[in-house]
Amino acid sequence: MKAKNIRNIIDIKDLSVLEIDNLIKVANDIIDNREKYSHVCDGKILATLFFEPSTRTRLSFESAMLRLGGKVLGFSEASSSSTSKGETLSDTVCVVSGYADIIAMRHPKEGAPMVASKKSIVPIINAGDGGHYHPTQTLTDLLTISRKKGRLDNLTIGVCGDLKFGRTIHSLITAMIRYPNIKFILISPDELKLPEYIITEVLKKNNIEYVETNNIEEYMDELDILYMTRVQKERFFSEEEYIRLKDYYILDKDKLRNAKKDLCILHPLPRVNEIHIDVDDDPRACYFEQAYNGVYIRMALILMLLEVEV
Amino acid sequence: MNIDTIKNGYVIDHITAGNAIKIYKLLNLGNLDCTVALITNVKSKKTKRKDLLKIGKLIDIDLDKIAYIDPQVTINVVKDDKIIEKKYVKLPEKLINVCVCNNPRCITSIERGLDQVFQLVNTEKKSYRCEYCESILEHDKFVI
Numbered sequence: 001m002k003a004k005n006i007r008n009i010i011d012i013k014d015l016s017v018l019e020i021d022n023l024i025k026v027a028n029d030i031i032d033n034r035e036k037y038s039h040v041c042d043g044k045i046l047a048t049l050f051f052e053p054s055t056r057t058r059l060s061f062e063s064a065m066l067r068l069g070g071k072v073l074g075f076s077e078a079s080s081s082s083t084s085k086g087e088t089l090s091d092t093v094c095v096v097s098g099y100a101d102i103i104a105m106r107h108p109k110e111g112a113p114m115v116a117s118k119k120s121i122v123p124i125i126n127a128g129d130g131g132h133y134h135p136t137q138t139l140t141d142l143l144t145i146s147r148k149k150g151r152l153d154n155l156t157i158g159v160c161g162d163l164k165f166g167r168t169i170h171s172l173i174t175a176m177i178r179y180p181n182i183k184f185i186l187i188s189p190d191e192l193k194l195p196e197y198i199i200t201e202v203l204k205k206n207n208i209e210y211v212e213t214n215n216i217e218e219y220m221d222e223l224d225i226l227y228m229t230r231v232q233k234e235r236f237f238s239e240e241e242y243i244r245l246k247d248y249y250i251l252d253k254d255k256l257r258n259a260k261k262d263l264c265i266l267h268p269l270p271r272v273n274e275i276h277i278d279v280d281d282d283p284r285a286c287y288f289e290q291a292y293n294g295v296y297i298r299m300a301l302i303l304m305l306l307e308v309e310v
Numbered sequence: 311m312n313i314d315t316i317k318n319g320y321v322i323d324h325i326t327a328g329n330a331i332k333i334y335k336l337l338n339l340g341n342l343d344c345t346v347a348l349i350t351n352v353k354s355k356k357t358k359r360k361d362l363l364k365i366g367k368l369i370d371i372d373l374d375k376i377a378y379i380d381p382q383v384t385i386n387v388v389k390d391d392k393i394i395e396k397k398y399v400k401l402p403e404k405l406i407n408v409c410v411c412n413n414p415r416c417i418t419s420i421e422r423g424l425d426q427v428f429q430l431v432n433t434e435k436k437s438y439r440c441e442y443c444e445s446i447l448e449h450d451k452f453v454i
Contacts, residue, residue: 088422109417111442115424130415132443197439197446201431 041070047100048074064298131165161229330361
């Protein structure tokens with residue numbers, strides 16, 4: 001079977017600004033009118049193919065489909081799929097796309113969703129591929145920023161932590177540059193700086209203002225958004241290197257003393273030590289609300305890809 | 311030194327000194343059943359030194375592979391002892407199965423039967439980007 005002319009979301013760039021604005025509008029409507037959407041996907045099936053463990057993303061996709069009235073099937077790690085028997089990703093996707101109406105997949109290898117999209121006869125949503133892209137996390141981030149700040153333009157955004165392997169950061173930067181007057185403060189240790197191709201082809205190419213620093217407090221007073229990330233153990237080949245860098249940044253109340261009163265602190269979660277639990281009570285901590293929003297924006301995305309009219 | 315002229319085949323000229331062996335390997339010329347002459351460090355007016363390749367048969371050659379290694383070469387097509395065409399190449403926009411992606415996290419590192427596809431991103435640096443993981447490949451590295 002060959003892929004038909006179907007819509008896939010591999011990268012946030014697969015969505016236009018207009019489409020993202022519309023997804024945010026639908027997500028907000030879902031938040032306000034849950035009952036209206038509770039049966040719009042009756043009879044539809046979402047397959048969650050998670051070749052790499054994930055709690056939040058997988059459960060939020062499943063919650064999204066269940067809340068739309070649809071059903072869910074899939075697996076949560078490669079060892080419980082035919083991959084463990086040596087099946088190629090292409091074959092797995094070719095088969096599963098006959099069992100479901102839409103597929104959300106996570107894979108540790110970068111570019112895996114693109115390979116899947118070439119074989120699938122139903123839409124593929126990239127739920128994270130290695131250190132590459134994670135477009136639905138970005139949609140979640142955009143919905144949260146939009147709800148908290150009331151806009152997606154004129155923002156100074158600090159991104160902090162693992163900027164090298166942090167796929168959420170890569171997708172967020174790619175998405176935000178399409179809005180006017182966005183400035184980035186890139187906060188990371190030298191070893192985990194933003195990849196050169198993103199600096200060159202995304203920031204410089206689009207004349208986006210940015211600063212690189214390894215000091216989290218240096219630009220704190222300028223930030224509208226502070227996006228913290230975890231140093232991900234699974235991205236390192238060396239345990240020693242991971243241990244050396246994992247607690248490089250720990251955001252606590254003291255570091256926030258010069259921050260704006262309406263700063264919005266985000267984190268894709270799970271958190272380890274990079275945000276001290278004392279910050280959780282701060283009204284500027286928005287990361288749990290961000291996680292809740294993930295379900296609603298994924299509901300909106302599923303509706304769009306399945307072309308469901310409400 | 312005398313190298314026989316060829317009746318039918320190719321003379322790949324103006325190869326940057328040192329690159330002929332790379333082209334020889336990439337085109338698998340060692341497997342041909344015809345005469346192949348690899349001549350290195352030939353005196354050149356333009357570049358002082360150059361390499362030459364002579365292939366004694368009109369085989370199908372992958373110009374993209376040659377262009378990737380050395381876009382400044384001239385390929386002379388010889389038929390019945392005469393040069394009937396001079397081909398000039400340029401750095402290809404797309405490379406398919408010429409190089410392998412060196413990112414251990416790329417899907418191409420585990421998925422069987424997948425073409426290795428790269429897009430040209432910087433003509434000056436001759437760098438390419440993997441179509442799958444978007445890693446940048448430095449020129450002349452990881453040739454298949």
